[in-house]
Amino acid sequence: MLMHKLKKHTMKTIAKTVALGTLLSAAPILANAHSITGAGASFPYPIYAKWASLYEKETGNKVNYQSIGSGGGQQQIIAKTIDFGASDDPMKADLLTEHQLLQFPAIIGGTVPVVNLPEIKAGELKLSGDLLAKIYLGEIKKWNDPALVALNPNLPLPDKNIIVIHRSDGSGTTFGFTNYLSKVSADWKAKIGEGKSVKWATGQGGKGNEGIAAYVRQMKYTIGYVEYAYAKQNNLAWTALQNQAGEFVQPNKDSFMAAASNAKWNDAVGMGVVLTNEAGEKSWPITAASFILMHKNNDNVEASKNVVSFFEWALTKGQDAASELDYVPIPADVVKTIQGKWQTELKK
Secondary structure, eight states, rough: OOHHHHHHHHHHHHHHHHHHHHHHHHHHEEEEEEEEEEHHHHHTHHHHHHHHHHHHHHSSEEEEEEEHHHHHHHHHHHHOOEEEESSSSOHHHHHHTTTTEEEEEEEEEEEEEEOOOOOOOTTEEEEEEHHHEEEESHHHHHHOOOHHHOOOOSSOOOOOOOOEEOSSSSOHHHHHHHHHHHHOOOHEEEEEEEESSSSOOOOOESSSSHHHHHHHHHSTEEEEEEEEHHHHHEEEEEEEEEEETTTTESSSSHHHHHHTTOOOOGGGGGGGOOOOOOSSSTTTBBBBEEEEEETTOSSSSHHHHHHHHHHHHHHHHHHHHHHHTOOOOOOOOHHHHHHHHHEEEEEE
């Protein structure tokens, strides 16, 4: 009986010791855990959210990212209210210099026109850049317009008004979309032009990729433009699009990769490459990189180090997650260039 009590007491002591040891071994991890904040583009939000979740599971460190649009991301990093900003519209050289900001690409993806047309499935509707521009200029008003029917003779295009949806906020996705339309339509370039925000000729606005996706999902006879991951996640019907080579291509990571394959990252200020209307038979015409902005001389050196740690992890260990969401990871040689910039341009 005494031996049983002693054995029971010993087992309890061992259990307590093991539990205490586990807590003590975990304590340094919890004590060293950190949190960083970022905000900006909605285009890369699905992958940033996925990376943040995986990164926290692996390291215990948190990344809080708000999808507020590229314009908001640029404004907030300039105001120093966040640790990093995100923008699909690469910041211009004068602003990078004025605010002493480091810019680097984090991910590549594609913007896709999306439609809500009964009986028409994803990838079936064909559009050219010129027709897309005319729709957004309000010149093509009906889904059964002769120009659309001529390009899609076997599709049941309805005798319905086209409801145009565009971004209401300052958006890098809008920059890429309007930059593309400016390259393929002289009329668009002259009347509307390119930018994160433009004076739209027609349509109604939705906030973020999320807002446009919600509008198109809920309203028949709409057309909008979103990052490809949003189209897939919301089961939206994207269109085929004619590229510079005259080929009608589907959006996917292969066509995004084809567009990005000849990018001259080192020739662009702040690595700010624009990938719209790239050459190549397989290239998706509205491909884009999304960029991160950091202060070079941040007084909070620790915060800068934590941002670098996250993106070091993302650019080297997050590639599979990016591919699963149909983004294109930054090429390995470009990652080495980025790592060099972290070493030489950020305050230590």
